[in-house]
Amino acid sequence: MNSKVESWKSKLDEVCESLKGSTSIDLTKMNELESQIMDVSNFMLSNEENLNPEALKKEQLKFRTYTDDIFMNSHLYKRARTWPRGYAGDYETLEKIYHATPVKNEGVGMYLDNYFITRELARGVRERKRVLSKVLISEFEKREKKQKVLNIACGSSREIFDIGKKMNNYEADFTFLDYDKDAVNYSRLLLFNEGIDVRNFKFMKYNALNLVSETETEAEFGKKDIIYSAGLFDYIKTDVLIKMISSLYNLLEDGGVLIAPFKDKENYNTFDYHYLVDWSYFYQRTIDEVKDILVEATNTEVEIINTKSPAINFFLIRKK
Numbered sequence: 519m520n521s522k523v524e525s526w527k528s529k530l531d532e533v534c535e536s537l538k539g540s541t542s543i544d545l546t547k548m549n550e551l552e553s554q555i556m557d558v559s560n561f562m563l564s565n566e567e568n569l570n571p572e573a574l575k576k577e578q579l580k581f582r583t584y585t586d587d588i589f590m591n592s593h594l595y596k597r598a599r600t601w602p603r604g605y606a607g608d609y610e611t612l613e614k615i616y617h618a619t620p621v622k623n624e625g626v627g628m629y630l631d632n633y634f635i636t637r638e639l640a641r642g643v644r645e646r647k648r649v650l651s652k653v654l655i656s657e658f659e660k661r662e663k664k665q666k667v668l669n670i671a672c673g674s675s676r677e678i679f680d681i682g683k684k685m686n687n688y689e690a691d692f693t694f695l696d697y698d699k700d701a702v703n704y705s706r707l708l709l710f711n712e713g714i715d716v717r718n719f720k721f722m723k724y725n726a727l728n729l730v731s732e733t734e735t736e737a738e739f740g741k742k743d744i745i746y747s748a749g750l751f752d753y754i755k756t757d758v759l760i761k762m763i764s765s766l767y768n769l770l771e772d773g774g775v776l777i778a779p780f781k782d783k784e785n786y787n788t789f790d791y792h793y794l795v796d797w798s799y800f801y802q803r804t805i806d807e808v809k810d811i812l813v814e815a816t817n818t819e820v821e822i823i824n825t826k827s828p829a830i831n832f833f834l835i836r837k838k
């Protein structure tokens with residue numbers, strides 16, 4: 519291992535030693551840990567220019583292996599390094615991020631969990647959920663009852679849980695899709711337990727990549743008034759994404775809306791996701807790049823809503 523990284527790691531070991539046995543977070547110690555972890559970020563990122571994609575992946579893996587003895591103490595780092603559901607960003611991980619407190623209740627693991635849930639994107643994901651609930655309520659309030667809604671890659675559907683029993687006033691005809699069967703079942707249970715009437719809600723295990731086909735998508739789902747997806751579009755490569763958005767735009771009734779939050783690559787640190795964990799499969803896009811994709815796919819205006827987190831913005835496309 520490079521000597522700069524070795525020296526960084528021995529300082530990190532010292533900081534972590536001082537955290538052993540803690541049962542609550544001391545904010546001064548938390549800041550010390552955060553500064554020490556971040557201290558190697560610029561160095562790792564600056565080396566990227568000299569590496570081809572394969573060599574870069576190897577470097578990132580080597581970094582993780584070298585730091586496993588520290589980071590595997592954390593529930594969330596362990597999860598995001600080992601992918602127990604077969605991929606990063608599964609609904610169980612998202613649920614822990616929404617919970618916004620460490621999963622481990624002592625020592626280094628607790629501190630590292632806290633570091634994980636306070637990264638820009640973790641904060642952004644919580645803000646995305648808040649804004650999504652608000653945007654959905656605003657759409658439901660100004661529309662007739664019985665809107666046809668499609669939630670793609672629903673995960674736990676926390677934004678609907680947060681709206682709570684008020685959902686019942688809207689009598690929505692709701693379809694929830696996710697390719698993880700456990701996620702859709704979890705969603706249904708969560709909403710049912712909250713007193714939301716799920717009798718008119720469909721929960722389907724479905725691969726969203728099939729949505730690229732306009733004719734198949736319309737045959738399968740019929741027209742929709744509100745279509746949204748949080749946390750999937752960032753993972754889809756541009757040519758496929760253009761087809762998918764175009765197909766979803768076609769699926770909208772006149773007056774319908776497509777709600778699509780995207781990450782903004784200028785406002786999060788890739789070191790957190792490419793080195794500290796293996797969560798690098800989302801595409802790095804700017805606001806303008808996302809807008810260009812959406813305009814190319816729909817040939818219509820795109821409204822952008824900035825959230826209180828710069829890491830994630832909302833893009834709304836209305837069918838006139």
Ligand SMILES: C[S@@+](CC[C@H](N)C(=O)[O-])C[C@H]1O[C@@H](n2cnc3c(N)ncnc32)[C@H](O)[C@@H]1O
Pocket residue numbers: 607608609612670671672673674675676695696697698701724725726727747748749750
């Ligand atoms: C980052 S989570 C977001 C979940 C939820 N929308 C939220 O905001 O909490 C991404 C979700 O996408 C699902 N997913 C990933 N690829 C998918 C695909 N090709 N088709 C359907 N769902 C997919 C995962 O199972 C996971 O539940």
